[in-house]
Amino acid sequence: MSPASNPAVPRRSALGTAGRSAVLVAAAGWVYGPSAHGGWIWDDSLEVSQNPVLRDPAGLGKIWFAPGGTDYFPFKTTVQWVAWRLWGDRAAAYHGLNVGLHLLGAFLFWRLLVVLARPAAAAGPAASAPCADFAWLGALLFLVHPLAVESVAWISELKNTLSLALLLGASLAYLAYDERGRRAPPYLLALLGFTLAMLSKSTVAMFPFVILLHAWWRRGRIDRRDLLSSAPFFAVSAGLGLVTIWFQSHRAIADLPLGVGGWASRLAAAGLAVAFYLVQGVVPRALLPIYPRWAVDPPSAWQFLPWLGLAAILFWLWTKRASWGRTALFGLGWFLLNLVPILGFVPFAYQRTAWVADHFAYLSLPGLLGLAAAGLGAWAARMSGVRSRLLLGAGTALALLWAAQSRGYAEVFRSNEALWTYALRGNPDAWMAQNNLGQAYFAQHRLAEAGTHFQRALELNPDDAGAHFNLGLIRLDGGRAPDAIEEFRTALRLRPAFPEAENWLGNALARAGRLNEAVEAYRSALRIESGYAQAHANLGFALIELGRPGEAVGELQRALELNPDDALAHANLGDLLAQARRPAEAIREYEAALRFGIETRQVRNNLGSLLAQAGRLPEAESQFRAALRLAPGDPEARANLEQVLSLEGGAKSEYPNK
Numbered sequence: 001m002s003p004a005s006n007p008a009v010p011r012r013s014a015l016g017t018a019g020r021s022a023v024l025v026a027a028a029g030w031v032y033g034p035s036a037h038g039g040w041i042w043d044d045s046l047e048v049s050q051n052p053v054l055r056d057p058a059g060l061g062k063i064w065f066a067p068g069g070t071d072y073f074p075f076k077t078t079v080q081w082v083a084w085r086l087w088g089d090r091a092a093a094y095h096g097l098n099v100g101l102h103l104l105g106a107f108l109f110w111r112l113l114v115v116l117a118r119p120a121a122a123a124g125p126a127a128s129a130p131c132a133d134f135a136w137l138g139a140l141l142f143l144v145h146p147l148a149v150e151s152v153a154w155i156s157e158l159k160n161t162l163s164l165a166l167l168l169g170a171s172l173a174y175l176a177y178d179e180r181g182r183r184a185p186p187y188l189l190a191l192l193g194f195t196l197a198m199l200s201k202s203t204v205a206m207f208p209f210v211i212l213l214h215a216w217w218r219r220g221r222i223d224r225r226d227l228l229s230s231a232p233f234f235a236v237s238a239g240l241g242l243v244t245i246w247f248q249s250h251r252a253i254a255d256l257p258l259g260v261g262g263w264a265s266r267l268a269a270a271g272l273a274v275a276f277y278l279v280q281g282v283v284p285r286a287l288l289p290i291y292p293r294w295a296v297d298p299p300s301a302w303q304f305l306p307w308l309g310l311a312a313i314l315f316w317l318w319t320k321r322a323s324w325g326r327t328a329l330f331g332l333g334w335f336l337l338n339l340v341p342i343l344g345f346v347p348f349a350y351q352r353t354a355w356v357a358d359h360f361a362y363l364s365l366p367g368l369l370g371l372a373a374a375g376l377g378a379w380a381a382r383m384s385g386v387r388s389r390l391l392l393g394a395g396t397a398l399a400l401l402w403a404a405q406s407r408g409y410a411e412v413f414r415s416n417e418a419l420w421t422y423a424l425r426g427n428p429d430a431w432m433a434q435n436n437l438g439q440a441y442f443a444q445h446r447l448a449e450a451g452t453h454f455q456r457a458l459e460l461n462p463d464d465a466g467a468h469f470n471l472g473l474i475r476l477d478g479g480r481a482p483d484a485i486e487e488f489r490t491a492l493r494l495r496p497a498f499p500e501a502e503n504w505l506g507n508a509l510a511r512a513g514r515l516n517e518a519v520e521a522y523r524s525a526l527r528i529e530s531g532y533a534q535a536h537a538n539l540g541f542a543l544i545e546l547g548r549p550g551e552a553v554g555e556l557q558r559a560l561e562l563n564p565d566d567a568l569a570h571a572n573l574g575d576l577l578a579q580a581r582r583p584a585e586a587i588r589e590y591e592a593a594l595r596f597g598i599e600t601r602q603v604r605n606n607l608g609s610l611l612a613q614a615g616r617l618p619e620a621e622s623q624f625r626a627a628l629r630l631a632p633g634d635p636e637a638r639a640n641l642e643q644v645l646s647l648e649g650g651a652k653s654e655y656p657n658k
Contacts, residue, residue, distance in 0.1 A: 020136045021107070024143055027399075028103045031144055031406045035153035036095045038414035042289075042436065047156040048094060052531050052562045053077070054084040068529060070252035070349070072243050075199035076159045094155045101161035102152045103143065108168035109366050110139035113373055115175050134380060137395045138373025142365055144403035146284040150358040153413035159201040160362045166197035167204045167363070174211060177229075178218075187229070195236050202244040203363060206337040208233035213337070217330040245346060251497075252349040260344060260351050261297030268299035269355045270343035271306035277339060277361045281368045284402070287409050289423045290430040291354045310336075324378065331371025338364040353432050416440035431460035435467045447474050465495035469504070476508050484508040499529040503538060510542055518542050533562035537569040549576050567596035571603050583610045601631040605640065612644055620644050 040049050053059040053068065054077075062068070063077045079097075087093040113135035142148070151160040170193030176186040197204045208230045215226040260266055272294055280287075296303060317325040317332070342360040344351055376395055380388040412422045420437035423430060438453030451474050457467040472487030488505035492498055506521030522539035525532055540555035556573040559566060574589035590607040608623030624641035627634060 024103065024106055024110075024140060027140065027144055027403055028099055028106070031149075031403050032095070032099045032102075032152055032410050034407060034411040035149075035413040036099060037092055038095065038153070039091050039416075040155065041413060041416050041419050042154060042156060044091070044094075044155045048080055048084070049089045049091070051080075052533050054081050055563055055565075056531070056561075062531070067247075068531060070247060071202075072240075072247050073159055073200055073202070075196050076162055076201065079162060079200075080158065091155065094158070095153070098152050098155060098158055098161050101158070101165050102148065105161060105165045105168055106139045106143040108165060108172065109142055109370070110136055112168055112171055112175075112366075113138050113370055115172060116370075116374075117377075118179070133392050134373045134377035134395070137376065137392065137399070138369050140399045141372065141395070141402065142369045144399055144406050145281075145365055145369070146287055146402055146406045146409055147280055147358050147361050147365060149287070149406050149409045149413070150289065151362040153410045154359070157359050157362075160359055163197045163201040163204050164363055164366075166193050166200060167207060168366070170194040170197060170207065171210075175214075178214075182225070182229070191232055191236070194233055195240075198236055198240040202240055203338070203341040203360075205237040205241045206340055208237050209337050210334055213330060213333045217326055220326075241341075248346075248348050253347060260347055261299075265297040265299050266344050267307070268296045268303040269294060270345065271310070272296070272303060273343055273356050274310060274336070274339060275306035276356050277364065278335075278368075280358075281335070281361065281365060284405065286426065287358060288426045289412075289419055290427055290433050291356050292427050292429065293354045296355075324375075327374050327378075328371060331367050331374060334367025334370065335364045336367075338367065353430075416443075429460055431457045431464055431467070434460065435464060435470065438467070438470055442470065442473065447477060450474060463494055465491040465498060465501070468494065469498070469501050472501075472504060472508065476504070476511065481508045481512040485512065497528050499525040499532050499535065502528065503532065503535045506535070506538055506542070510538075510545070515542050515546050519546070531562055533559045533566065536562065537566055537572075540569065541572060544572060544576065549579065552576060553580070564592075565596050567593045567598040570596060571598050571600075574603070574606065578606060578610060583613060586610055587614070599630070601627045601634055601637065604630065605634070605637050608637075608640060608644075612640070612647075617644050617648050621648070 048054065053062050056062065059081055060078065063081060064074045067074065067077075069077075083094065083097060114132065117132075117135060151157040170190045173186045173190035173193060177183060177190060180186070194204070194207055197207075211230045211233060212222050212226060215222050260269070276291075294303075314329070314332075317328050319325065321329065339361070342348075344355065350357065376391060380391050383391065412419055416436060417440040420433050420440060423433040424437060427433065434453045434457035438450040438457065441447075441450035441453065451471065454467045454471045454474070457464050458471075461467070468487050468491040472484040472491065475481075475484035475487055485505060485508045488501050488508060491501040492505070495501070502521050502525035506518040506525065509515070509518035509521055519539060519542050522535050522542065525535040526539070529535070536555045536559035540552045540559060543549070543552035543555060553573065553576050556569050556576070559569045560573065563569075570589045570593035574586045574593060577583075577586035577589060587607065587610050590603055590610070593603055594607070604623045604627035608620045608627065611617075611623060612620035621641065621644045624637050624644060627637035628641065631637065
């Protein structure tokens with residue numbers, strides 16, 4: 001049988017491997033160029049730019065053995081911890097990392113499709129697979145698919161791009177083990193890759209089922225060896241899956257109302273979600289960061305129809321399992337299995353916002369697009385060369401269409417204001433989008449507009465602790481400390497484990513002159529999150545005001561261990577150390593304060609005085625001159641400068657008219 005008539009034999013392409021690789025790289029750069037220069041959006045600041053554990057030199061141990069977040073994804077956070085040491089808070093570098101991992105995933109997917117195309121004695125005609133051109137086309141379609149944009153353009157979704165790359169690598173290693181006599185090295189590599197993927201995002205937990213599905217696709221059965229080989233993967237999946245469920249239920253959800261309803265409501269929502277992802281995977285349209293949340297409590301009878309339709313499709317494919325149906329079931333199986341963890345049978349926090357999200361489909365996309373590549377490849381193998389090339393051209397045209405759509409959507413992710421303005425055009429009743437756009441305006445000090453969106457968020461969801469917290473920030477910024485206190489307390493009633501609200505409640509109480517209550521609020525924030533640098537610093541400031549410098553020193557030192565860039569904490573600690581007659585340490589703190597952005601007459605003057613006492617007269621002179629540039633009429637700095645000049649042997653005063 002010739003390659004043209006055998007769907008399992010790859011056809012030689014006119015475009016070489018290097019050329020096809022260059023197209024993938026160029027496509028990734030073109031599609032994600034608009035978002036690559038964007039800033040921090042959504043929860044990126046909490047995930048990266050303001051995450052204290054990434055700044056902490058000892059953070060690596062905490063990531064693995066004392067996690068403080070709402071999920072346990074330590075390998076993903078380790079990658080971020082290393083990245084912080086390489087490029088700090090430069091958002092463009094994190095965007096580049098996501099794009100690079102997405103591109104790596106596309107290359108691995110391409111390789112996986114090629115490996116699956118290899119003829120195997122036991123596979124027969126049922127194991128039809130794409131030829132080389134269509135394996136590449138499948139990778140290109142995945143690379144530019146609009147449903148992938150949210151995962152790639154949103155820095156926090158590193159968990160998606162990283163876990164899929166690891167999962168695809170594990171898949172390739174397992175195939176090598178399965179095809180080459182079941183040797184230990186590739187098996188161990190597959191198990192390691194899957195474990196790291198689970199430690200990056202646990203929605204990859206269905207991979208052991210995919211292993212068994214592959215055994216059935218390849219050999220038409222699942223035997224004892226397949227069950228034994230998959231057992232360690234099931235153990236990793238179950239163990240780390242239970243860890244994720246614990247973190248979600250005890251930290252991410254806790255006492256938050258999800259409104260998911262009973263099992264009937266969850267079943268209806270899950271069926272609608274499957275239909276949504278299937279349609280969006282084939283014809284992506286009307287993409288949104290937050291989709292409208294369907295009312296399924298109680299569910300309507302029609303809302304169960306997607307399950308009937310899915311059952312009919314699967315039954316029809318089962319009747320064709322002796323031929324092309326087996327490959328279709330394999331591709332569709334990858335797609336459906338990887339949706340299971342995010343369908344809501346086990347509650348998770350995002351369900352408060354919507355039942356579906358584009359980033360939930362990222363792990364499933366390869367199944368759907370691999371199925372498309374296999375189908376097109378098998379179809380092309382039965383065509384003449386010209387018609388086959390026309391089919392490939394049609395697939396490439398679809399890729400170009402999706403690439404243009406994805407580039408336009410990636411542009412939306414350049415800033416919070418752009419993202420949430422776009423989101424509200426498509427879904428004005430999204431309470432989270434209202435709140436997030438308010439935060440974007442608040443960051444620009446557009447307080448009236450911010451307040452309008454926070455109020456609207458509360459109209460849509462009165463239990464939104466975040467909107468109450470944000471309103472409290474506006475009230476405090478406007479000098480209305482009592483109103484701010486009320487908003488922060490409401491936020492804490494709705495979400496008791498809310499360290500930011502405790503911290504800002506402390507700030508509002510301090511602004512109102514209620515320092516002892518402020519100290520208690522800061523301590524409450526630290527009981528929730530012991531590594532909260534700003535709460536340590538604020539507690540230190542309050543203790544200074546209460547005349548308790550000994551306690552304040554310890555709090556400020558701890559704040560600076562967690563966040564060495566806090567200029568104000570350095571300056572205040574310098575004051576305390578100077579009062580405690582520890583001049584060498586005080587000098588270091590004042591110098592750090594200046595290095596990290598404090599530029600006041602008082603810091604310059606205090607530092608100059610300590611340098612003069614230490615006999616470092618030229619340096620002291622420089623500090624006093626800097627103080628006078630900031631406040632030319634300051635008598636203290638002027639007198640200090642004259643005294644230093646006198647000690648240095650200056651011939652005459654610089655200020656003869658003093």
